[in-house]
Amino acid sequence: MNNSQSRPIQLGRISYTNAWPVFHHFDPEALPFRTEVHSDLPATLNRKLKIGDIDMAAISSYAYGISSDSYYVLPNLSVSSFGRVQSILLFLKSPLEKVLHGKIALTTASATSVNLLKIIMEKFYGGKPTYEDAEPSLENMLENADAALLIGDHAIRASWTNHGYRVLDLGEVWNLWTGQWMTFALWAVRKDAAYRDPESFQAIYEALIESKGKSSRDMGPVIRKAMDQIGGTEAYWQNYFSHLCHDFGPDQKTGLQLYFQYARELGLLTSEPDLSELPSPTRNR
Amino acid sequence: MNNSQSRPIQLGRISYTNAWPVFHHFDPEALPFRTEVHSDLPATLNRKLKIGDIDMAAISSYAYGISSDSYYVLPNLSVSSFGRVQSILLFLKSPLEKVLHGKIALTTASATSVNLLKIIMEKFYGGKPTYEDAEPSLENMLENADAALLIGDHAIRASWTNHGYRVLDLGEVWNLWTGQWMTFALWAVRKDAAYRDPESFQAIYEALIESKGKSSRDMGPVIRKAMDQIGGTEAYWQNYFSHLCHDFGPDQKTGLQLYFQYARELGLLTSEPDLSELPSPTRNR
Numbered sequence: 001m002n003n004s005q006s007r008p009i010q011l012g013r014i015s016y017t018n019a020w021p022v023f024h025h026f027d028p029e030a031l032p033f034r035t036e037v038h039s040d041l042p043a044t045l046n047r048k049l050k051i052g053d054i055d056m057a058a059i060s061s062y063a064y065g066i067s068s069d070s071y072y073v074l075p076n077l078s079v080s081s082f083g084r085v086q087s088i089l090l091f092l093k094s095p096l097e098k099v100l101h102g103k104i105a106l107t108t109a110s111a112t113s114v115n116l117l118k119i120i121m122e123k124f125y126g127g128k129p130t131y132e133d134a135e136p137s138l139e140n141m142l143e144n145a146d147a148a149l150l151i152g153d154h155a156i157r158a159s160w161t162n163h164g165y166r167v168l169d170l171g172e173v174w175n176l177w178t179g180q181w182m183t184f185a186l187w188a189v190r191k192d193a194a195y196r197d198p199e200s201f202q203a204i205y206e207a208l209i210e211s212k213g214k215s216s217r218d219m220g221p222v223i224r225k226a227m228d229q230i231g232g233t234e235a236y237w238q239n240y241f242s243h244l245c246h247d248f249g250p251d252q253k254t255g256l257q258l259y260f261q262y263a264r265e266l267g268l269l270t271s272e273p274d275l276s277e278l279p280s281p282t283r284n285r
Numbered sequence: 286m287n288n289s290q291s292r293p294i295q296l297g298r299i300s301y302t303n304a305w306p307v308f309h310h311f312d313p314e315a316l317p318f319r320t321e322v323h324s325d326l327p328a329t330l331n332r333k334l335k336i337g338d339i340d341m342a343a344i345s346s347y348a349y350g351i352s353s354d355s356y357y358v359l360p361n362l363s364v365s366s367f368g369r370v371q372s373i374l375l376f377l378k379s380p381l382e383k384v385l386h387g388k389i390a391l392t393t394a395s396a397t398s399v400n401l402l403k404i405i406m407e408k409f410y411g412g413k414p415t416y417e418d419a420e421p422s423l424e425n426m427l428e429n430a431d432a433a434l435l436i437g438d439h440a441i442r443a444s445w446t447n448h449g450y451r452v453l454d455l456g457e458v459w460n461l462w463t464g465q466w467m468t469f470a471l472w473a474v475r476k477d478a479a480y481r482d483p484e485s486f487q488a489i490y491e492a493l494i495e496s497k498g499k500s501s502r503d504m505g506p507v508i509r510k511a512m513d514q515i516g517g518t519e520a521y522w523q524n525y526f527s528h529l530c531h532d533f534g535p536d537q538k539t540g541l542q543l544y545f546q547y548a549r550e551l552g553l554l555t556s557e558p559d560l561s562e563l564p565s566p567t568r569n570r
Contacts, residue, residue, distance in 0.1 A: 083451075092461070094464065095461070095462055095463050095464030095465075096409075096461050096462045097409075097462050097463060097464075098464075124381075124382075124410075125409075125410070126411050166368075166460070166461050168461075175451070176377070176380070176381050176451050176453075177380055177381045177382050178380050178382060179379065179380030179382075179383075180380075
């Protein structure tokens, strides 16, 4: 294993609960080479991976799509749902008829869900709202907007408050219209890093798959951590995680390719993203 | 009180649970004149009231709209919801993208919900599906169609089965888009009958209002009857009835007028319906 590089491998870890099952049992200290872990919001990881500050991260699917030439996908890892996802929510202060030609305040925390929202509003519903970036605070966002998009733990916390707004679950709307899976995040590695040190990235990949497997056999530890750090009941989190899928097989890929196609039709993407997987350097070591 | 007519007053009673709270404590035997009660599906009552086989009935709001010149509304009675109604459901076998240009099988049991569906599919979603009348059996309907509309107790029973289809609640979609109430049924009396015998119809009206009031103070008897006759749990029916409203005030009227306006825009109605209320013959007897 090539461990001669001077800089430790830089890893990005989505801080949202929806990615926890993959990361929970992943221990970079147990790897036989040096790593540094950046725990952050998807948008920050998207940017850091793009400029090479980190080498490998869970990032927004859309961020993968616009830079796919520079990345490999880690096989069989994602944050996906077939229907309700419960943490990518549009809160509507005005009726949808008005929202479609009104103003929507957007969280700046991600990219996939912002573009999914545009697909839903413009392609599915035939609207043309204006969009405005905002800090993820529901009340502030809705002071000057007809609707507000929140994702991840901000969306979850807001869904628990007695807010009185109508709510659209973007995973549910996507599935209703297309009948497809939606993939919100992928694990990506920079091609230049993978060329430099293929065996280390293969080892990280295997450790992530092992961590995901442990979580899927017993969600208890992840659920307890969520209750400690975010709040909510055990039943809430059990239900929440049961609607998430962390695989990336043919079905999830078909759904994501349709998302990319619609994004191209709206001019949100210019070319067809390449979903090449990280090549395995030593299939039978 | 004028009780000289030879034919008993003919009353129509919607057989669906959603109208039970108004009818449950209504006892025509206690009235000081003769009546006959027809318990039936909305579509049958719509037809019978129109041709004069019955004099007064709970009917579909749309059926009221197309014949409003011949009818008075009974004040403050309706079947309405502000959002989810849980018994007017579109079951989707295909993704909505396909349904919008595919085939939808329709229950023939009502008129309001069929036209509400057309407003949603064509005006809100920009589709142009074909529609086909069918008996209210989910599996048979979906054999040759992309989606199926069921209402009332047929919809409730189908929602309890493990059907695997996506479901749109038409009350919820209406409220999401418009921010308005939706009124599914109204109590109507033929004007000719009301002119003939105003005091009897006033007495029937007052008995219905009294029955509605009793139900709203204690839903227990209605819930027990629903469990006996339809099945389901007490919690289901408690939740179900809590989402229904049997008043017809300014808010419900505004929502219904918007529904009528959209129906006119789609050519489903030709003129603006008149919502004149049954005049009170003797306000202080």
